[in-house]
Amino acid sequence: MDHLDRAFLANVMDLMLDAVCVVDTEGRFVFVSAAGERIFGYAPQDLIGRPMIELVHPEDRERTLDAVAEIVADHHKPIFENRYVRKDGRVVHLMWSARWSPADGVRVAVARDVTARKRAEAVQAALYAISEAAHAAEDLMALFARIHRIIDGLLPAKNFFVALYDAPGDWLSFPYFVDELDAAPPPGALDAETLCAEVIRSGRERLFSRDPADAVPAPMHPDVGRTAVDWLGVPLGGPQGVIGALVLKSHSRDVRYGAAEVELLKFVSAQIAAAIERKQTQLRLLHVAQHDPLTGLPNxxxxxxxxxxxxxxxxxxxxxxxxxxxxxxxxxxxxxxxxxxxxxxxxxxxxxxxxxxxxxxxxxxxxxxxxxxxxxxxxxxxxxxxxxxxxxxxxxxxxxxxxxxxxxxxxxxxxxxxxxxxxxxxxxxxxxxxxxxxxxxxxxxxxxxxxxxxxxxxxxx
Known part of the structure; x- marks a missing residue:
């Protein structure tokens, strides 16, 4: 009967959406319920015997060990949040409830995936920060730098650039360009057969990788960075049409972009376009107020x-x-x-x-x-x-x-x-x-x- 009870409880735990984890005194997994595979990306049997701390995000390891010490001392910690790195490299945000069992010498914890909630909170904070940046930034370059930092807080954005299109002059420029390998391309006309120009012409996002199944179609080519692993561009659309594009690049297979990153960048791009247009208007008005209209010199x-x-x-x-x-x-x-x-x-x-x-x-x-x-x-x-x-x-x-x-x-x-x-x-x-x-x-x-x-x-x- 005891055996049947244990099997029944194990089956019940496997039906839970939250993951139940048991860790021994050395910090190694001794049990992980079926939901652990959905959350961690590893089959439960692959986690048994593995140190729990190896899966914790490097930046959260110290405070996670501090929380473990509190759990052992107080036997219970109702709420604790940290980040884990999945098998596929993606970061998940987890909310834990944990208890220490002195008699068994184990910690029993329940993990809930709160990544979606954290992402929504981060996006909302990013939208507010972008709006604030449009007012606080001294000029467009300062605004672009702030936007870069904000985007980098949402998804990997080490290589990031802004392309702006001047419709009256039919001129595409790259006023902000940060890339670990490439220099900014020269300004040019919008009819160039480049991915960035295509994003602006079509008004649609583009995601291309070096994988054969998703290769850049001829005759298109990246503006720069033909060796980039992933190239993601989204249009900056405003009331007057598309004013430019945001572009992310990855030169490493450790950082990949997919549908989730495309949707996230598309979601914030409208706010970014509005911030850029607002700052451009402010700078034009300031220029008019401070410069002689005939010569363009300071007044x-x-x-x-x-x-x-x-x-x-x-x-x-x-x-x-x-x-x-x-x-x-x-x-x-x-x-x-x-x-x-x-x-x-x-x-x-x-x-x-x-x-x-x-x-x-x-x-x-x-x-x-x-x-x-x-x-x-x-x-x-x-x-x-x-x-x-x-x-x-x-x-x-x-x-x-x-x-x-x-x-x-x-x-x-x-x-x-x-x-x-x-x-x-x-x-x-x-x-x-x-x-x-x-x-x-x-x-x-x-x-x-x-x-x-x-x-x-x-x-x-």
Whole structure:
């Protein structure tokens, strides 16, 4: 009868959806019910005698052993959660209820697979994090980096890139690209026979592997990474259509993508597309608010912000900076003779020449009319500012070709510096403006510094 009772109980346990496990004092399985195969991926007989801790996710092993010590000390632990690695490499989240039996010298535990619940919680948290990232990220690159981290929390995403499609220009670019083996592909047209372009053109997800049964169809080929084991791409669809694609790649057979990963990435892609479009709109509005619509240069407000930031850096690092304020001599006659369209074209070309005269880290701004400011930050030698000022003067004296007209102007340039000519940004701008008017009163086409500007190695002309 006892034998029949044990067999009956074993059959009952095998009917349970939760797995019943018995582990001895050495931490080895001595019994696993039938549900263990569904949860762990191993047949119960394959687990007998195997150390339980080998199946625990490496990151959860220490706290699992701590929980075991508590179970042995208190005989019972009603709720404990950790992660196990299945035979196929997938990670499962388990919720345990366990008891220690001193008389038998074993731990008896019941494991419930809560992976689906954990996945739902993680996805919900990811959607919220993506929405928050659209507001918190300073620019698109920061947003892409945050999205990468969020995706990597849901599924393996070591190799991840974002492709964006500019429909008016029919241009596909790869602004964010992280890959352990490959470099980002060059921008190109959407008619390229690549998987990424196909995802965007079709608006459908694509999953290809190097397995013969799922090979990339000719003439398609990955944008990069022809040796990738798996290539998974999903479209980024928004109200205006598909704006790009998210792509994951695996270079190792230890990391594979399947239907579950496709559905997960598709689910979050709509939120990601909305976050990208929202950030693009914010950046466009910010650009309009801070830049001159004619030349595209920073406007007066942004120039003041840049000067304040450069001053803070100079004070912190003990460096110097220079400010050039310039005005075009005889700009009004250009408008009177050729019209405002030519005058606007002249200002646009002046802006471009100014940008070519300075470093990318410097700032060229338009203050008003034909007045411009050049901020030279992090100067390395006292005479550098004077050399740049003279370079600008010579560049702007060269004839401009605008709408078939040869236009010749010259600049009046005022030059001041920190700390010699002021500690405050507005004060420096005002004094540079004064120096510019001094240059204009002296006849124009010259660089003028204030009396305390001799540190630049140039005197008033």
């Amino acid at each position: 007066r407000s942004l120039v003041r912000d840049r000067v304040a930031m450069a001053l803070a850096r100079a004070r912190r690092d003990g460096g110097g900076l220079a400010l050039l304020y310039l005005d075009l001599d005889d700009f009004k006659p250009v408008n009177d003779r050729f019209g405002h369209a030519v005058g606007d074209g002249l200002l646009q070309q002046v802006a471009q020449r100014l940008k070519h005269c300075v470093r990318a880290s410097d700032t060229v701004g338009r203050m008003a009319g034909d007045e411009f400011v050049v901020l030279l930050a992090q100067l390395h030698a006292p005479g550098d500012a004077a050399l740049v000022a003279e370079k600008i003067r010579e560049a702007l004296c060269q004839p401009f070709e605008i709408a078939g007209h040869a236009v010749v102007v010259s600049p009046s340039i005022g030059l001041v510096g920190y700390p010699a000519d002021g500690e405050d940004g507005d004060q420096l701008i005002h004094r540079a403006d004064q120096a510019m008017y001094a240059a204009k009163r002296a006849g124009g086409n010259r660089v003028c510094v204030l009396p305390c500007g001799d540190a630049f190695g140039i005197g008033a002309t």
